[in-house]
Amino acid sequence: MSTEKKDVLQTVLFHEHERLGAVMTDFSGWQLPVYYTSIIKEHLSTRKAAGVFDISHMGEILVTGGRAREFLQYIMTNDLERLKPGRCFYSAMCNEQGGTVDDCFIYMFDVERFWIIVNAANIQKDFAWLQTHAGEYHIAIHDLSSRLSKIDVQGPLSADLLQRLTAHDLNRVNRFDVFTAPVADRNCTLSRSGYTAEDGFEIYCDNRDAAIIWNALLTEETRAVPVGLGARDTLRIEACYSLYGHELNDTTSPVEAGIGWVVREKESAYIGKDILLTQKKQGTQRILVAFRMIDKGIPRAGYPLFCEGKECGTVSSGCYAPTLGLPVGLGFVPVKLAAADTIVQVKIRERLYNAQVVQKPFYQYKGVM
């Protein structure tokens, strides 16, 4: 183990993870739990019961002001007119070339107050990007990331579990609703959402309340287990959700990455609009596909993809998928190879392994609508 301690960030729950015997890993400069017992067990527990995740490394950026919505309408590819107070939605934030600055969730509290939930690795980049374009809008942008902790509860039993800790009637909460409520008597902001394709909640709280909420969610009466980043990744791969740095980056557009539905035909201008809408209409050269392995081998990010003996693309994410019981991957290929049932090969340690393109996702969302 390395003893080097160069600017390694820890969430306020670090000692809880240590106490639970977590194996830690470095992720975007953060020391985070990769698993506590086993990735497969944690993955399956989330699918069957409930998992509790420390996602405090992610960023929360507050945007306020009379023209906040107008500003976000210019920055974001999704249509802010479709977002209502007390709701959240997924969006991309693109550059002029259509590349993705970040993918994010936007929370609307009221017409003048929004949160943008961003990837840990991109907090500074996003904050700078927002500030650069804030010019004429007279809005205030605050990075709340270092003050807030984020705990996700995911899985079919997550509402039952959370209801034990809050008086707020969760039966009345729809998917993508945003609300404030006490959890274990601590004030929190919550949304009914997540990144696992299960029902679930994302809980935002002050750092000093995080351990209390974390431990309340993991008391012995509940069937919830703590879940590390390892299973968070396999859960999202089964759902075919993008991970920035894998399916998305500054030179990959949301259309190429298969999330063209967050690129909207808005009347007003927004950054990347022309190129993105052209891509939506005319298609792109390459596109993200999902594939399952036919031959025995596990695809990993960066492995080359082949078709008819020629290199045709790259694996962006891959793993053994615990729910499916077989290795799967996501990768970019030319559009003509993107149809379901197309056979491609993954080059794994100098050998080619057959794989079959399949309809996305591997695992369909199972939660409330």
Next chain:
Amino acid sequence: MAHENPKDYRYTESHEWIKQEGDLCTCGITDHAQESLTDIVFVELPEVGGEVAQGDRVAVVESVKSVSDIYAPVSGKISAVNQELSSAPETINNDPYTAGWIFKIQCSNPQETESLLNQADYEKFVQEESH
């Protein structure tokens, strides 16, 4: 679920074990290695008959998230591989020192095992490595 490191085995610093019977050496990965990997889901076995030198990469063990190379603890010819692992790679997690063996080497230089760690030294090595 810790498995004891057998006293009559030898060990490498890259966490392989070797059980020597004459010039036939059975090899696998240690309990410490399987526990660090957890959830082994794939094993790539070497070809029987292939010549290997001590320290060569001969097999690959993959867990859900990681890929680990397995090195030949001694030089010689691969004389057998554990085909059971193709359909049940988790055997390495469940029984790393017997049913979870990976390959056998007909070793060309039985003295090579002398340079490997004994059980006590290996355990000391693991302890030091994790601090």
